[in-house]
Amino acid sequence: MKEQTYRIVIPAAGAGKRMGADRNKLMLLLRNRSIIEWTLDVFEQDDQCLEIILAINPAEQTWFESITAQYETTIQLIPGGRERQESVRRGLAVITEPGIVLIHDGARPFVTLDAIHRVVAAAEVTGAAILAVPIKDTVKRVEQDRIVETVPREQLMAAQTPQAFQLETIRTVHEKAATEFLGTDDASLIEWDGGTVTQVTGQYENIKVTTPDDLVFGEAILTKRGK
């Protein structure tokens, strides 16, 4: 079967506030490599990946140029925005070729080629697909007075990235939502616009490195993988 190729936008322009570090959390080292290098390494190994568009903070251009020089995959550095959604929109704007586009957090370095290829294949069929995993905890809605209310979790899942789309589908809705809607993931823009997005089984190891304890989890994942 012909392997579906794709281009990928990787938002990497955040400030990492919840990490509480003195720099963009993607610059922090796990073992001997920065978090963003672990992420880029995955797509460097994927023959289906045609190009990476990396949305960065322009103030970090020199650092990103220094670490992206090691890769053979074409990597375009573009200025990110004030919100993740704007960073992604700017990345989509520079893609000229039609086809499948992935959007993947730079802060998710542990995604595997198997999961990537499954979400790409799903988007080839449905036009829009995301990785997601069942929630393992009981979910509560907590009101101002801290009173909790249980939310049935049978139909709840935790969305991950990559999220995969036909380019024009996601680019059109990003342009439409730019001044109308702010979502926390790209699939939410399709949903907002009345479109449908399908779910593909993700992986619990595909964590988003967000707070300091995620660095500990990340070291454990690398150890489990013999890295």
Ligand SMILES: Nc1ccn([C@@H]2O[C@H](COP(=O)(O)OP(=O)(O)OP(=O)(O)O)[C@@H](O)[C@H]2O)c(=O)n1
């Ligand atoms: N204006 C922004 C905000 C976030 N991101 C990227 O989007 C991904 C997911 O965002 P998140 O984990 O929230 O990263 P930060 O925004 O840096 O974290 P925080 O919210 O703690 O500041 C990250 O790879 C981050 O670099 C981005 O490109 N542009």
Ligand SMILES: C[C@](O)(CO)[C@H](O)COP(=O)(O)O
């Ligand atoms: C896109 C995402 O990783 C899906 O779970 C998540 O919504 C990003 O949220 P953040 O607040 O920008 O980290």
